[in-house]
Amino acid sequence: MLDLHVHSVYSDGSATIDEIARKAKELRMKAVAIVDHSIELYFGLTEAKAKQRQIEIDNASSLYGVKIYSGIECSIDASGDIMLPDFDFDFIIASVHEFVYGRDYYERVLKCMEKYEIDVVGHPFSRLFNFDGRIPEMDEKLVDIAEQLGIAIELNSSHRSPPDPFLELCRDRKLIYSIGSDAHDLSKVGDVGWSVERAKRYMTRAKLFSP
Ligand SMILES: [Zn+2]
Numbered sequence: 001m002l003d004l005h006v007h008s009v010y011s012d013g014s015a016t017i018d019e020i021a022r023k024a025k026e027l028r029m030k031a032v033a034i035v036d037h038s039i040e041l042y043f044g045l046t047e048a049k050a051k052q053r054q055i056e057i058d059n060a061s062s063l064y065g066v067k068i069y070s071g072i073e074c075s076i077d078a079s080g081d082i083m084l085p086d087f088d089f090d091f092i093i094a095s096v097h098e099f100v101y102g103r104d105y106y107e108r109v110l111k112c113m114e115k116y117e118i119d120v121v122g123h124p125f126s127r128l129f130n131f132d133g134r135i136p137e138m139d140e141k142l143v144d145i146a147e148q149l150g151i152a153i154e155l156n157s158s159h160r161s162p163p164d165p166f167l168e169l170c171r172d173r174k175l176i177y178s179i180g181s182d183a184h185d186l187s188k189v190g191d192v193g194w195s196v197e198r199a200k201r202y203m204t205r206a207k208l209f210s211p
C-alpha cells in the first residue's frame with residue numbers, strides 16, 4: 001500500500017514528518033509522500049521550509065527504513081497558473097481549491113496541464129468543493145490531455161474524487177493514476193481504501209504513478 005498525498009506541519013497538517021514516517025512503517029507501507037501546500041497560501045511551503053523538510057524526510061527515511069517522497073500541492077488559479085518555491089521536488093500535484101464549476105473548472109485545469117510540468121491533477125471535481133456541472137465533451141478532453149501528456153489523475157480518498165461517471169470514462173484508457181489519502185492528521189495517513197477500490201474497478205489499463 002502507498003499513500004502519495006499527506007500534509008504535514010510544514011503546511012496545514014498536524015503530523016510531523018517523524019510521526020508520518022513511523023505510521024508508514026507501522027502500516028508496512030511501500031511508500032508515503034509528504035505533499036504540502038505551496039506558497040500561494042500564507043502557511044505554504046517556502047523554499048526555506050522545503051529545505052528544512054527535506055532534511056527531516058531524509059532522517060526519518062533512514063531511521064524507519066521507509067521510502068518517503070517530497071512533493072508539493074499547488075493551487076491552480078483563475079488563469080490556470082500555479083506558484084512554486086525554488087526547490088527540486090520529487091513530484092508536483094496541481095489542484096483547484098475554490099468553488100469553481102462547469103467550463104471554468106475545465107479551462108483552469110487544462111491550461112495548467114498544458115503550461116506546467118505537473119505530475120498529478122489533484123482531487124478532480126472534488127465533492128468537498130461541491131463540484132457541479134460536468135460537461136461530457138470536456139471530460140473527454142481532460143482524459144485525452146492526461147493520456148497524451150502522461151499526467152496522472154488522482155484518486156483522492158478524502159475528497160472521494162473523481163466521481164464514478166468520470167472514472168467510467170477512464171476505463172480502458174492508458175492513463176496514469178495516483179493514490180492519495182489527503183491526510184491532514186496522523187489518523188488518516190494510509191487511509192486509501194476508497195482510492196484502491198476505485199482503481200481496481202476503473203483503472204483496468206492504467207498504470208500507477210510512481211514519482
Ligand atoms: Zn487539495
Ligand SMILES: [Zn+2]
Nearest residue numbers: 005007073182
Ligand atoms: Zn491536499
